[in-house]
Amino acid sequence: MILPAAMVLLAGCNGQEAQTPPSPEDMTIVGSAVPEVLQTGEYCYFRDDAEVTEGVRLIAGGDGSLSGRNYGVIHQEGEGYYSAFEIDLNGGRLTESGLVLFNANTRVEGDVRSGTMLWNISEDSAAPDGLDTKLDNVACDGLEDRVFPENQ
Numbered sequence: 001m002i003l004p005a006a007m008v009l010l011a012g013c014n015g016q017e018a019q020t021p022p023s024p025e026d027m028t029i030v031g032s033a034v035p036e037v038l039q040t041g042e043y044c045y046f047r048d049d050a051e052v053t054e055g056v057r058l059i060a061g062g063d064g065s066l067s068g069r070n071y072g073v074i075h076q077e078g079e080g081y082y083s084a085f086e087i088d089l090n091g092g093r094l095t096e097s098g099l100v101l102f103n104a105n106t107r108v109e110g111d112v113r114s115g116t117m118l119w120n121i122s123e124d125s126a127a128p129d130g131l132d133t134k135l136d137n138v139a140c141d142g143l144e145d146r147v148f149p150e151n152q
Helices: 002-012 141-147
Strands: 030-031 041-048 051-061 066-076 081-095 101-106 111-121 126-129 135-138
Touching: 030 066, 041 126, 041 141, 051 081, 051 135, 051 141, 066 141, 081 111
Parallel strands: 030 081
Antiparallel strands: 041 051, 041 135, 051 066, 066 081, 081 101, 101 111, 111 126, 126 135
């Protein structure tokens, strides 16, 4: 049971199967990664539901760059599965559809995968494309403690 759950996480990091996003070669990149609604600075997002607690911290640079980190804990009590994950989101590029395409390095249970992830980013929320998941904007102070309260 652990292996299938970990593979789902590596696919989408939220306990659901991810749809395969178009490859970067199939997408039109329109310039800087920072959606117009974001000012230069740090943005944080959080969700806590029955199966996953996670946070996202993004940094919008004055040069139009967008990068950050998505991290959390899967706690699927019914299946007896618990695991932490971390995804580095780098080199964000805005696509013609308004989604941000990141280079993503995912780590879960000692497994590391590299690929790309599409995210819908606004000031109010962040959501991985193709998944029925949304993280809401929160204050950055204390975000990691909300995700990993056992580390306090």
